[in-house]
Amino acid sequence: MRLTNILKLIFRNLKERKIRSFLTLLSIAVGIASIVSLIIISQSMEHAVSARLKGTADVIRVVPGHVVPGRDFVPYGSFNESDVDLVRKIDGIDDVSSWMVEIAEIEYGGKFAPVELMGGTPLDIKRFLGDVVKLTEGRMILEGANREAILSTSTLEHINRWLNSDLKVGDIFSLNGLEFNIVGLMAYDLAGVEVSHRMLVSKQAVIETTNSNDVMLMLVRAKSLTNIRELTEVIEEALDTKHGVKGLTTAIATEAVLDGVALVSLTIQAVVVGIASIALISGGLGIINTMLMSVLERTREIGIMKATGATNRDILNIFIMESLIISLVGGLLGVILGVAVSYAMGTIISRFVLANLSIIVSPLVVFSGLIIAVVVGVLGGIIPANKASKLSPVEALRYS
Numbered sequence: 001m002r003l004t005n006i007l008k009l010i011f012r013n014l015k016e017r018k019i020r021s022f023l024t025l026l027s028i029a030v031g032i033a034s035i036v037s038l039i040i041i042s043q044s045m046e047h048a049v050s051a052r053l054k055g056t057a058d059v060i061r062v063v064p065g066h067v068v069p070g071r072d073f074v075p076y077g078s079f080n081e082s083d084v085d086l087v088r089k090i091d092g093i094d095d096v097s098s099w100m101v102e103i104a105e106i107e108y109g110g111k112f113a114p115v116e117l118m119g120g121t122p123l124d125i126k127r128f129l130g131d132v133v134k135l136t137e138g139r140m141i142l143e144g145a146n147r148e149a150i151l152s153t154s155t156l157e158h159i160n161r162w163l164n165s166d167l168k169v170g171d172i173f174s175l176n177g178l179e180f181n182i183v184g185l186m187a188y189d190l191a192g193v194e195v196s197h198r199m200l201v202s203k204q205a206v207i208e209t210t211n212s213n214d215v216m217l218m219l220v221r222a223k224s225l226t227n228i229r230e231l232t233e234v235i236e237e238a239l240d241t242k243h244g245v246k247g248l249t250t251a252i253a254t255e256a257v258l259d260g261v262a263l264v265s266l267t268i269q270a271v272v273v274g275i276a277s278i279a280l281i282s283g284g285l286g287i288i289n290t291m292l293m294s295v296l297e298r299t300r301e302i303g304i305m306k307a308t309g310a311t312n313r314d315i316l317n318i319f320i321m322e323s324l325i326i327s328l329v330g331g332l333l334g335v336i337l338g339v340a341v342s343y344a345m346g347t348i349i350s351r352f353v354l355a356n357l358s359i360i361v362s363p364l365v366v367f368s369g370l371i372i373a374v375v376v377g378v379l380g381g382i383i384p385a386n387k388a389s390k391l392s393p394v395e396a397l398r399y400s
Contacts (some may be wrong), residue, residue, distance in 0.1 A: 148374060
């Protein structure tokens with residue numbers, strides 16, 4: 001039987017049973033759209049975070065405390081400048097910067113809101129956060145200017161919602177009773193230093209507003225990436241020994257953070273595929289049901305085709321190709337819908353979670369979505385097609 005005749009028969013059948021075919025097609029599209037959209041989102045977020053962290057790939061974060069299951073990070077005391085000097089002397093360390101992290105109270109228009117201060121020298125901000133701090137407005141903190149602050153867009157939005165205000169670059173606010181000027185606005189929070197609604201100020205500003213000179217974070221630059229993981233262990237042991245407290249120090253290499261981000265992304269993708277597989281299984285069962293019903297309804301037609309020369313292979317091809325067309329169209333719609341949903345979700349995430357998230361549509365993801373749809377269609381069509389091809393012409397002609 002010619003391919004053109006097979007295609008005519010297929011499209012005629014799909015047209016006659018359009019509602020049933022559409023519902024089957026829709027179930028495939030939903031499954032594919034779920035897989036495509038969520039994988040695109042997870043890969044885009046992984047790429048965005050990795051891109052921000054790669055500029056600090058040789059930096060190790062050192063904090064006094066460690067992660068406790070169920071409680072996130074728990075701080076233990078603090079460091080001091082002598083600890084910074086100790087770390088600086090470790091072989092393999094290129095440079096060290098110390099940072100103060102304290103809670104303060106911002107006041108504006110008679111209303112108050114808590115905010116976390118992160119204090120460092122303007123030089124350290126440039127040397128250790130230069131590739132991370134991307135200003136969208138304003139400028140960096142100047143040397144000796146201890147009443148200046150830089151905020152991320154999300155931090156500023158958080159403060160404005162809390163205070164019901166409209167603070168912007170150039171405005172002056174009160175911080176623990178001292179006046180500060182907003183001189184810069186970052187596109188996003190400081191990647192790699194776990195910033196959540198932090199305000200970037202000078203060290204002296206933290207000391208003057210909180211009366212504390214505790215070092216709560218060290219950013220350590222390694223001379224080489226080859227032994228950076230070993231360096232984290234050396235730093236932890238040196239500081240723990242100095243303070244006489246086992247487990248006081250946690251040193252984390254940005255490289256380890258990148259690995260963690262990739263692992264989380266892969267885990268999310270695996271869970272997404274698992275959940276979306278339920279929809280695809282439903283779609284596959286829908287194809288089997290649709291094609292089995294089609295075999296029953298067209299039994300006499302199959303008998304006539306066989307009586308007029310159609311072979312078992314011809315009948316098999318008709319039903320396999322029919323299920324393939326349904327799943328392929330469903331896959332195409334699913335891919336289109338998945339990409340559209342990805343961009344919509346990207347807009348929401350850029351607004352509330354990760355600023356300026358660029359959606360990256362990988363051709364591999366799109367192609368994989370179509371392949372999955374085709375596989376589901378072929379597998380779903382095998383049983384009905386096999387049943388149809390084995391019908392006896394005599395018995396089929398008796399069916400009315």
